[in-house]
Amino acid sequence: MWLKPTTTEKIAFAFLTIAITTVVAFVFLILYYITANGIGAISIDFLTNVPLKRMTEGGIYPAIIGTLLLITGSMVVALPLGILAAIYLNEYAREGKLTWTIQMAISNLAGTPSVVFGLFGLALFVKYMGFGPSILSASLTLALLVLPIIIRASEEALATVPKGFREASLALGVTKWQTIRKVVLPIALPGIVTGAIISVGRVAGETAPILLTGAAFFLPRLPDSVSDQFMALPYHLFVLATSGTNIAKTRPIQYGTALVLLLIVLGLNLIAVAIRRHYRKKMKW
Amino acid sequence: MTVKFEEGIETEIEVRDLNLWYSDNHALKNISIEIPEKCITAFIGPSGCGKSTFIRCLNRMNDLITNCRTEGKVLVKGENIYEKEVDVVNLRKRVGMVFQKPNPFPMSIYENIAYGPRIHGERNKKKLDQIVEETLRSAALWDEVSDRLNSPALDLSGGQQQRLCIARTLAVKPEIILLDEPCSALDPISTSKIEDLMMKLKNNYTIVIVTHNMQQAARVSDYTAYFLLGELIEFGTARQIFEMPREKSTEDYITGRFG
Numbered sequence: 001m002w003l004k005p006t007t008t009e010k011i012a013f014a015f016l017t018i019a020i021t022t023v024v025a026f027v028f029l030i031l032y033y034i035t036a037n038g039i040g041a042i043s044i045d046f047l048t049n050v051p052l053k054r055m056t057e058g059g060i061y062p063a064i065i066g067t068l069l070l071i072t073g074s075m076v077v078a079l080p081l082g083i084l085a086a087i088y089l090n091e092y093a094r095e096g097k098l099t100w101t102i103q104m105a106i107s108n109l110a111g112t113p114s115v116v117f118g119l120f121g122l123a124l125f126v127k128y129m130g131f132g133p134s135i136l137s138a139s140l141t142l143a144l145l146v147l148p149i150i151i152r153a154s155e156e157a158l159a160t161v162p163k164g165f166r167e168a169s170l171a172l173g174v175t176k177w178q179t180i181r182k183v184v185l186p187i188a189l190p191g192i193v194t195g196a197i198i199s200v201g202r203v204a205g206e207t208a209p210i211l212l213t214g215a216a217f218f219l220p221r222l223p224d225s226v227s228d229q230f231m232a233l234p235y236h237l238f239v240l241a242t243s244g245t246n247i248a249k250t251r252p253i254q255y256g257t258a259l260v261l262l263l264i265v266l267g268l269n270l271i272a273v274a275i276r277r278h279y280r281k282k283m284k285w
Numbered sequence: 286m287t288v289k290f291e292e293g294i295e296t297e298i299e300v301r302d303l304n305l306w307y308s309d310n311h312a313l314k315n316i317s318i319e320i321p322e323k324c325i326t327a328f329i330g331p332s333g334c335g336k337s338t339f340i341r342c343l344n345r346m347n348d349l350i351t352n353c354r355t356e357g358k359v360l361v362k363g364e365n366i367y368e369k370e371v372d373v374v375n376l377r378k379r380v381g382m383v384f385q386k387p388n389p390f391p392m393s394i395y396e397n398i399a400y401g402p403r404i405h406g407e408r409n410k411k412k413l414d415q416i417v418e419e420t421l422r423s424a425a426l427w428d429e430v431s432d433r434l435n436s437p438a439l440d441l442s443g444g445q446q447q448r449l450c451i452a453r454t455l456a457v458k459p460e461i462i463l464l465d466e467p468c469s470a471l472d473p474i475s476t477s478k479i480e481d482l483m484m485k486l487k488n489n490y491t492i493v494i495v496t497h498n499m500q501q502a503a504r505v506s507d508y509t510a511y512f513l514l515g516e517l518i519e520f521g522t523a524r525q526i527f528e529m530p531r532e533k534s535t536e537d538y539i540t541g542r543f544g
Contacts, residue, residue, distance in 0.1 A: 173457055
C-alpha cells in the first residue's frame with residue numbers, strides 16, 4: 001500500500017523534528033549537568049591556586065595555564081602548516097597520482113585514533129628527537145592531530161572562492177601568489193577560522209596524546225619552559241575521576257574542572273566567531 | 286585574415302596560425318588575423334564558436350586551464366607572447382581584460398581601483414587618490430560614486446560594477462583592453478553606457494570585444510570578425526560584414542537564420 005505524498009511529508013517531518021530535538025536536548029542536558037554540579041566549585045581561589053592536599057583541595061591554575069599553552073603551541077605550528085598545505089593542494093597541485101596520494105594520506109590521518117598520535121608523538125618527539133615529556137612534545141603531537149581538520153576546512157574555504165575574483169586579479173598583471181594573499185585568502189578566511197575553532201576544541205579536550213607526551217599527574221607549579229612537563233585540564237579531570245586520592249570527595253572539583261574546560265573552549269570559540277563575523281561583513285558578495 | 290585598415294592605422298596584434306586544443310578538442314583552427322590599434326574590433330559568432338577562447342589567448346588567460354595547449358604565434362606590437370621567456374604577468378598588465386560577469390573584489394570601490402597600482406608599487410596616497418579619480422572619470426562612473434568611494438563595490442548595480450571593473454583595468458595603464466561579453470549580464474541602459482564608454486576609450490586604447498549581440502557589434506565596432514566552429518570565417522570592416530558579407534554563413538548568422 002502506498003501512502004499519500006502529503007502523509008509521507010508529515011511522517012518525514014516528524015522524524016526530523018524528533019532527531020533535532022534529541023540532539024538539542026542532549027547538548028543542553030550535558031551543559032546543564034556540568035554547570036549545575038560545577039558552578040559551586042568555581043571561585044577566584046579555584047582558578048588561581050595550585051591543587052592542595054593531594055589534589056583534594058585548592059585550585060586548578062597550573063592545569064588552566066597548561067591547557068592554554070597547549071592550545072597556543074599547537075596552533076602556532078598547525079595553523080600555518082595546515083593553511084599553507086591547503087593552499088598548495090587547492091591552488092597549485094595538479095590532479096594526479098601524487099595529489100591523490102596526499103589527499104588519501106590526509107583522510108587517513110583524520111581517521112587515526114588520537115592514542116595512536118600519542119604513541120607516535122612519544123616515539124618521535126619525546127624519544128627520538130629528545131624533547132622529552134614536555135609542552136613542546138605534546139604541542140607538536142596535538143598539532144599533527146588537528147592538521148587534517150585545518151587542511152580540510154581551509155581547502156574547502158579556498159575552493160568556495162569564486163573563480164572570477166582570481167581571474168580579475170590575474171588579468172591585472174598580478175602574480176598568482178599575490179592574488180592568493182590579497183584576494184583569495186581574505187575571502188576564504190571565515191572558513192579557515194571555522195577549521196581553527198574546531199581544532200582548538202580538539203586540542204583543549206584531548207587526553208590520550210598528552211598523557212603519553214608530557215602531561216603530569218601532579219605538578220603544583222607552572223612549567224619553566226617549553227621543555228618542562230605540565231598539567232592540563234582534561235588529564236587532571238581524568239586523574240581526579242579515576243585515580244585520585246579521594247574520588248568521592250573531589251566530585252565538585254571534577255565538575256568545576258570540566259566546567260572551566262568547557263568555558264575556555266566556548267570563550268575561544270566566541271572570539272573566533274567574532275573574527276569570522278567581522279570578515280564576513282567586510283567580504284560579502 | 287588581413288583587411289586593409291584605414292589610412293594611418295597600424296596593426297596592434299597579429300595572430301599567425303593559432304591552434305588551440307582542450308585535451309583532444311580542437312577548439313581553434315588556424316586562426317590568422319590582424320587587429321588594428323586604437324579601434325574597436327568585435328568578435329561575433331554563435332555560442333561555442335571559439336570567440337571567447339580566442340580573446341583569452343590574447344593575454345594568455347588560457348594558461349590557467351589545465352590540458353589547454355596552444356600552437357602558433359600571437360604578436361603584440363611585434364613580440365610573440367607565446368615565446369618561453371615572455372613575462373606573462375607583465376603581459377597581462379599591458380593587455381587588460383574585463384569579464385562577462387562583473388567581478389569587483391569584495392572590497393570598497395576605492396580599494397578595487399587602488400588594488401592594481403598598489404601591487405605594481407604605487408604607495409603614494411595622493412597619487413593613488415588621483416588614479417582612482419582619473420580612472421573612475423574615464424569609466425564614466427565618478428559622478429555616481431564620488432561621494433561613497435569607501436562603500437562596498439558589491440553594493441553597486443550590475444552596470445556600475447562592470448564600469449568599475451573597466452576602471453580597475455584602466456588603473457594599471459594597459460595598452461589593450463579585452464572585453465569578453467561585457468554586457469551580457471546587463472540591462473539595456475547599462476549596456477548603452479558601456480558602449481558609450483567604449484567609443485570614448487578607443488581614442489586611447491585598442492579595444493577587442495567579444496559579443497553575442499550583433500546589434501552591439503554593428504553599433505560599436507570598427508572591424509568585425511565572424512567565428513564558427515573554431516574557425517575565423519570572415520573579417521572586415523563592420524560596415525562590410527553587416528552590409529555585404531562575402532561568406533554565406535556570415536550572412537546567415539547576421540540575418541538571424543541561425544545562432
